[in-house]
């Protein structure tokens with residue numbers, strides 16, 4: 571069985587090891603996420619896996635890489651946990667590779683979820699960004715002959731925020747791959763083009779590490795809002811506008827970033843034997 575959801579057009583497949591036996595190596599992930607040869611998604615959420623007494627998950631990008639954190643992925647997986655009867659509480663902890671988060675379910679069917687995503691760091695050694703140890707705030711980055719002012723941070727996974735006066739999908743498509751794979755970022759990076767609308771509203775276009783252009787991203791919303799706040803461009807309550815919809819961010823005095831957004835069910839299904847055969851055929855080869 572698989573369960574598919576989207577969060578503002580950022581879609582994920584949930585695979586629950588208690589319900590589906592499949593060896594998720596790189597090729598299996600790439601095939602399942604493929605929009606023509608597979609089920610199609612911006613990633614796979616694998617779990618629940620129990621660590622430290624809490625439910626947890628593994629987050630995979632469609633290129634087969636593992637991400638430390640995903641804001642939309644966390645909300646989607648939380649809705650699955652409620653739906654499948656794994657949790658009954660309105661508030662619970664969830665373990666990710668990028669740290670523990672506190673989830674709050676705001677309605678009965680878990681269609682609206684708030685998450686304490688933790689705190690951000692701008693420390694180059696932690697994001698990571700190469701070069702002398704420093705906070706990467708408003709510094710120059712050369713990309714394909716052009717120079718941008720960038721702010722880099724980690725909220726468990728790495729982000730590079732680029733404020734611009736105008737942003738577009740085409741700009742994200744043009745610069746995203748270059749930023750993601752820039753030599754300064756040893757673990758690659760997620761990119762957000764940021765336009766400040768006013769002190770409580772920002773607009774972003776996103777290029778995700780390992781996934782490419784996406785219509786929305788929860789951790790990108792946290793990252794862009796945090797960077798804009800750090801740069802003094804916005805207050806602490808920020809609505810993030812993306813092509814797929816809006817996410818609400820609140821940054822507390824202690825630096826915790828709260829993200830609130832929706833989750834929508836798409837499908838429940840069974841991975842066909844033909845797809846499983848393809849997965850087996852390609853096992854061990856990089857497709």
Ligand SMILES: N[C@@H](CCC[C@H](N)C(=O)O)C(=O)O
Pocket residue numbers: 580613631636637638639640641642643727728760778779780781784786787788789790
């Ligand atoms: N869509 C996600 C981010 C998924 C992980 C990202 N591609 C990475 O590699 O860090 C979100 O909503 O945060």
